[in-house]
Amino acid sequence: MSDPAWLLTVGEVLVSLAMLVGASFTLIGSIALVKLPDLMMRLHGPAKTSTLGVGGFVVAAILDALFFQEGASLHELLIIVFIFMTTPISAYMIAKAHVFRTRGRTVQPLPPTGRPVGWATMDGSDAFRADDLMVKDRGGLPAAEAAPKGVTHDNRAASQ
Amino acid sequence: MIVYASLIAMTMVGLALLLNLYRLLRGPDPIDRILALDTMTTNVVGIVLIGGVLFNTALNFEIALLIALVGFISTVAFCKYLMRGDLIE
Numbered sequence: 001m002s003d004p005a006w007l008l009t010v011g012e013v014l015v016s017l018a019m020l021v022g023a024s025f026t027l028i029g030s031i032a033l034v035k036l037p038d039l040m041m042r043l044h045g046p047a048k049t050s051t052l053g054v055g056g057f058v059v060a061a062i063l064d065a066l067f068f069q070e071g072a073s074l075h076e077l078l079i080i081v082f083i084f085m086t087t088p089i090s091a092y093m094i095a096k097a098h099v100f101r102t103r104g105r106t107v108q109p110l111p112p113t114g115r116p117v118g119w120a121t122m123d124g125s126d127a128f129r130a131d132d133l134m135v136k137d138r139g140g141l142p143a144a145e146a147a148p149k150g151v152t153h154d155n156r157a158a159s160q
Numbered sequence: 161m162i163v164y165a166s167l168i169a170m171t172m173v174g175l176a177l178l179l180n181l182y183r184l185l186r187g188p189d190p191i192d193r194i195l196a197l198d199t200m201t202t203n204v205v206g207i208v209l210i211g212g213v214l215f216n217t218a219l220n221f222e223i224a225l226l227i228a229l230v231g232f233i234s235t236v237a238f239c240k241y242l243m244r245g246d247l248i249e
Contacts, residue, residue: 016165019210023169026206030176033183033199039192042183046199049176054202057169057209061221064162064213073218079205079225086232090198093239098191100243 011067015060022056025049039098043091050087055080166214170207177203194238201231 025048032045058080065073099119103110110119177200184196205224212220241247 012161015162015213019162019165019169019213022206023172023210026203027172027176030179030199030203033196034179039189039195042192042195046195046202049199050202054206054209057206061209061213065218069216069218076209076221079209079221079228082225082228082232083202083205086228090232090235090239093236094191094195094198097194097239097242098189101189101191 008067011063015063015067018056018060018063022053022060025056026053029053040095043095047087047091050083054083163214166210170210170214173203173206173210177207190242191239194235194242197238198231198235201227201234205231 029045029047029049032048033042036042036045058076061076062074065076099110103118113119180196180200180203184193184200187193187196205228208220208224208227212218212224237247
């Protein structure tokens with residue numbers, strides 16, 4: 001494969017640009033992790049690091065394989081698909097653990113939840129809703145019609 | 161040009177790792193340390209990808225994928241332990 005010289009130059013510029021953009025976002029995210037005062041603010045920086053920073057590196061790797069090696073190999077996209085899927089989950093888990101640990105000693109009290117339990121805890125109401133859907137999909141069992149919604153929920157909350 | 165860009169990018173990501181290490185050592189709450197560890201895992205994935213471009217090898221992508229997987233699972237496990245006091249209930 002005989003590429004013209006200007007194509008290789010364009011490839012070098014594109015790979016270098018993507019790599020420097022990714023490195024800049026990574027550094028900015030870590031500076032935010034050090035400088036911001038509260039954990040809920042600090043959570044923003046690394047989220048941008050993992051999407052835009054690693055995204056820049058993966059784009060650089062794909063372009064490098066496209067221009068300078070035997071064609072593009074797209075299995076680098078697996079990394080970015082995995083990271084895009086898992087970053088919101090881990091950020092959600094960290095925020096939930098923070099809310100759960102600092103309940104009762106925050107500066108501003110949390111708003112009421114409308115449930116018998118506080119924030120970031122499970123009272124089984126989600127499982128109750130799933131049960132409700134399953135019963136409705138089966139075409140209405142007699143037990144579901146005999147027990148109204150509020151009574152079952154109150155019983156469950158009282159028994160826990 | 162790619163070699164210089166890779167070295168500059170690796171230096172910047174190494175500086176970011178040092179900042180994460182500062183937050184890991186100093187973080188006032190255990191959740192700060194968990195967040196710093198998660199960010200360090202992401203940055204190590206970035207360094208491995210840069211190394212793959214710099215040394216022209218395709219083996220590094222599996223390494224990066226494994227590191228990302230282990231980092232995600234460890235973050236979820238740490239948070240779960242802090243929330244519930246147990247991992248497998």
